[in-house]
Amino acid sequence: MNITVRVWRQKNADDKGKMVTYGVENVSEHMSFLEMLDVLNEQLTLSGDDPIAFDHDCREGICGACGVVINGQAHGPQTTTTCQLHMRSFEDGAVIDIEPWRAGAFPVVKDLVVDRGAFDRIIQAGGFISAPTGSAPEANNLPVPKEDADHAFESATCIGCGACVAACPNGSGMLFTAAKITHLGLLPQGQPERDSRVIGMIEQHDHEGFGGCTNIGECTSSCPKGIPLDTISRLNRDLLGALAKGKA
Amino acid sequence: MATIQTAKRPSAKRSTVALKYSMAVSGLIMLGYLLVHMYGNLKFFQGREKFDSYLEGLDDILYPYLPHEGALWIIRIVLTAALVVHVYAAVTLWRRNKAAAGFVGNTRYHTKQNKTGVQRSYASFTMRWGGIILLLFIIGHVAQMLPNWLSPGGASDSKYDRVVNGFELWWVVLLYTIGLVAVGFHLAHGFWSALTTLGQNHSSTRRSSRLTAVSIGLAVIIAGGFLTVPFAIFFFGAGS
Structure with missing residues (x-):
């Protein structure tokens, strides 16, 4: 599938930031959302651009590191983490808006990464x-x-x-x-x-x-x-x- | 960086949650008054004599233990205090919430999609601007209650006649309906929110809550109950 993504790009905390549009071709519907971003980042790196910064770690939906707002919904259209969201949740030819968490208490560090x-x-x-230290107490007590x-x-x-x-x-x-x-x-x-x-x-x-x-x-x-x-x-x-x- | 503990924190007594408590309690006081007020309004259907004597009787609630109009003044002072607390908490929270939302210029998220959220109710969107409409309605409504000062349709010593005179005018009925619809929406979310704030919600989602159903029912009963009188006068010629 071929998609268009509009991503929030912001060089650092002081930069104003803006939405930038990229095309991503030959995306497999079995890719996770983060894998799609990996593919896009490879494209950007090869063309000499700065890759998009985003947080991720386990990619199994248990660590809580990843998370972006996709089309205005936190973690996108499925009730799961961004890493467990798959491209089959989107239509071929879709335009997908990707933005960082927005909150006064979560300042943007770079692109999609917030503190x-x-x-x-x-x-x-x-x-x-x-809790008392020492040997573990008898659970049934x-x-x-x-x-x-x-x-x-x-x-x-x-x-x-x-x-x-x-x-x-x-x-x-x-x-x-x-x-x-x-x-x-x-x-x-x-x-x-x-x-x-x-x-x-x-x-x-x-x-x-x-x-x-x-x-x-x-x-x-x-x-x-x-x-x-x-x-x-x-x-x-x-x-x-x-x-x-x-x-x- | 992440684990630096900041020394001076504002007290929990001034927290957003504490402000919500004051908002919930003041709101429930005003809701209680609305129920009694609606009961009084429905006495309209008993006719001029009973309606007017009921209203006169209000001046002497608990007389002689309280002076003439004593109970009314206690109610007026409590309601004014509740309104001031409610509005103060609303404005303070509104400002804090706006600052907390992380706006970039005028927008929070640039996407045009899912602007209205996933599961929030329409009523919850009306709380702030609907609240301002309500405040204007209350100010106008109280001005109208001052003895024969603002009497659309014609003044009279009989309050029953003043009600009928006013509600025979289409624009009075329209303004009153707008006010009452605003009350209905405000209560549909507000009653749920007040009880949740006071710790009384026990269901896992917004929609599945029994409290949600109770709030909507209450909103319909109050808005509908108040509207029967002007509609009966305007559409069915009651009281003329």
């Missing part, structure tokens, strides 16, 4: 959990209801790719933060620091310049891990509880 360090700092602000374990695990599958922020019209990092709050808040090991964790993470979230949640759910529809929307309500509940106890 997602803000997510690391939110996790850091959540602090530690009190600490019963966890099946439903809680499932829900906690579901939230823990968040890979921090940032699609939720890119999809949110407010540039809010609430789904990411809520996933972290939920996965520890549902487990017994997460209880001692539950209040300080939500306060620290929300303070850092806002300090990084992420926007607020308007509960429209665009984040969940783009999340490759299917983090559910009720995690945000759980975060709100936890913060309300922590503030009511005067912990802020």
Whole structure:
């Protein structure tokens, strides 16, 4: 298949940047989206142009490194990571717009690469959990209801790719933060620091310049891990509880 | 670079989530008032005498424990405070969200595709500009309630007659309908959003939520309930 891509090109953080159009020929429909970009980059390198910078690592949909906005949708038309999106999702002759995650808290480094360090700092602000060191305890001494374990695990599958922020019209990092709050808040090991964790993470979230949640759910529809929307309500509940106890 | 912890952070009490709490609570207070207000409006269908005596009775709620009009003044002060908090939170969040969205010039994403998102509701698009329409409607509506100051269709000592006089004019019915449709959209997203903000959503997606259905139902009941009176007057000649 032959396609046309319009890609956001920006030399560095200070460059203004613009959309540039390229044609890509003989694309196999079995290629992943990133492989298509690899082919384009080979073309660009051979013609002496600067290849397009984009983040990627495992290419198996589990690391969270890759991610671009394709035709206005974070990770493109399928609910998966960009590396697991295949060219068969597009028509022959399609014009595909590729842009970086847009958010005040995710400044563009180059082309499609953004700095997602803000997510690391939110996790850091959540602090530690009190867990005894030494040999592993007997697992059955600490019963966890099946439903809680499932829900906690579901939230823990968040890979921090940032699609939720890119999809949110407010540039809010609430789904990411809520996933972290939920996965520890549902487990017994997460209880001692539950209040300080939500306060620290929300303070850092806002300090990084992420926007607020308007509960429209665009984040969940783009999340490759299917983090559910009720995690945000759980975060709100936890913060309300922590503030009511005067912990802020 | 990624793990440098910045020293001074704004308090969680001033966070976007805390602002949303104040927005949710003030919104729910105004919603509660709307329900009572609608109940009062529907008394129109009991006729002039009952409607006017109901309205006069409002002046003496809890009399003699409260002075004449005492309860009304408490309600007026609480509602004004709720409105001020609601608008302040909305404007503050609107500005923060705009700054957070990462605009490049005037646009965020340059693509022309998928501009309206994937699963968000139409009502959610109307919150901000619809909210401004509502604010103008409320200001006009309150001005109209001042004794015989702004009385389209003709003033009267009978509030029943003022209602009928006003709603016999097509442009009054039109403005009122625009206001009430704005209320409906605002509630269809707002009630869901308020309860979610207060931690009461337990469903995994926006669309599957039972709260979504309840919000839409509530919006239809309130907008429809308020609109029965002007429509009955204008289209069916009620009260004349």
